[in-house]
Amino acid sequence: xxxxxxxxxxxxxxxxxxxxxxxxxxxxxxxxxxxxxxxxxxxxxxxxxxxxxxxxxxxxxxxxxxxxxxxxxxxxxxxxxxxxxxxxxxxxxxxxxxxxxxxxxxxxxxxxxx
Amino acid sequence: xxxxxxxxxxxxxxxxxxxxxxxxxxxxxxxxxxxxxxxxxxxxxxxxxxxxxxxxxxxxxxxxxxxxxxxxxxxxxxxxxxxxxxxxxxxxxxxxxxxxxxxxxxxxxxxxxxxxx
Numbered sequence: 001x002x003x004x005x006x007x008x009x010x011x012x013x014x015x016x017x018x019x020x021x022x023x024x025x026x027x028x029x030x031x032x033x034x035x036x037x038x039x040x041x042x043x044x045x046x047x048x049x050x051x052x053x054x055x056x057x058x059x060x061x062x063x064x065x066x067x068x069x070x071x072x073x074x075x076x077x078x079x080x081x082x083x084x085x086x087x088x089x090x091x092x093x094x095x096x097x098x099x100x101x102x103x104x105x106x107x108x109x110x111x112x113x114x
Numbered sequence: 115x116x117x118x119x120x121x122x123x124x125x126x127x128x129x130x131x132x133x134x135x136x137x138x139x140x141x142x143x144x145x146x147x148x149x150x151x152x153x154x155x156x157x158x159x160x161x162x163x164x165x166x167x168x169x170x171x172x173x174x175x176x177x178x179x180x181x182x183x184x185x186x187x188x189x190x191x192x193x194x195x196x197x198x199x200x201x202x203x204x205x206x207x208x209x210x211x212x213x214x215x216x217x218x219x220x221x222x223x224x225x226x227x228x229x230x231x
Contacts, residue, residue, distance in 0.1 A: 036222075043118070043207050043222035044158070089157065102220065106157040 003027045004092050006105040014113050019077040021108050023090030026071065030092040034102065035064060035075045038087045047088075048075070080112045117141055118210050120223035127198055128231055135193045135226045137208030143188035144210035148220060149181070152205040164191055198230040 005024045013019045023033075031052035036044035050057040050064045050073065057064050063076045077084055087109045091102040117140040127133050137147055146165050150158040162183050164170035170183035180202075182194040191210075195202055205227050209220035 041205075041225065041227065043120075043209070043224045045222065046220075102160070104157045104159075 002106070003030075004090055004103050004105040006088075006090055006108045008108050009106070010109040010111070012111045012113060013080045015082055016079045019075075019080040019084065019110055019112065021075040021077075021088050021090075021110065023073045023075075023105055024071060025073075025092050027092070027094065027103075028071070029094040030103075032093045033064070033066060033073050034091045034093075035062075036089040036091060036104075037084075038089060038107070044089060077110075080110075082112050082114050085110055085112045116221040118144075118208065118221045118223040120206075120208055120226050122226060123224060124227040124229075126229045126231065129199055130197055132194055132196045133198055133228060135195075135206055135208075135228075137191045137193070137210070137223050139189045139210040139221070142210075142212055144191075145188075145212045146210070147185055147191040148209045148211075149183060149191075149193050150207045150209065152207060152225075158207060161193075195228065198228070200230045203228055203230045 003026050034049040035047040037047050038044040048059050048062045048064050050066050055066050061077055066073045087107045089107045090105040093102050119138045119140055121136045125133055148163050149161045151161050152158050160173050161176045162170040162172045164183050164185040166185050166188045172178045180196055185191040205225050207222055207225040209222040211220045
């Protein structure tokens with residue numbers, strides 16, 4: 001049973017437009033969420049995180065929104081750039097793991113078209 | 115800061131041999147190191163969690179006698195794939211974190227591509 005879902009395996013967006021990547025989770029114990037970006041043959045790099053006490057966290061072009069009641073979070077990238085083309089993983093953790101044991105979603109491949 | 119390296123970046127070996135992958139935190143002392151495996155077009159699957167000086171905690175379904183993890187110091191963890199078989203071919207990624215008392219992201223290594231012939 002997948003505890004973290006990213007139902008869109010891929011997404012294509014025009015350069016300069018907004019990219020919205022979605023993530024849903026089933027475990028109500030999750031209270032810390034992260035987004036990672038991964039290029040082929042490289043390890044993931046941390047993008048942005050949010051804890052359950054917030055519903056929004058912003059860092060430059062990246063904003064993560066959390067809807068706890070819907071068990072849903074989304075990553076917004078504005079404006080999208082060709083260099084943003086990568087696979088984006090949503091990850092979640094529960095308090096008793098001190099945010100250490102993350103459960104990753106399957107990823108969404110974002111393609112930003114010039 | 116917070117750089118994690120892996121060596122080798124890729125390795126090809128014959129079936130039945132053992133392969134060792136190193137994971138190092140270069141500029142910080144890692145309280146905990148994690149080993150992940152990624153199959154093509156799939157997510158990262160946590161294999162095991164290791165703390166320096168103690169035995170690794172393996173996820174369900176991961177054979178601890180096949181995937182030997184040694185966390186010898188606060189900056190080095192090794193994963194040894196023993197008696198490798200073609201189905202062990204995968205992308206292995208380590209990550210490291212510090213300060214287990216608060217939330218912190220994990221810092222990932224660049225990964226190691228293992229191909230078993």
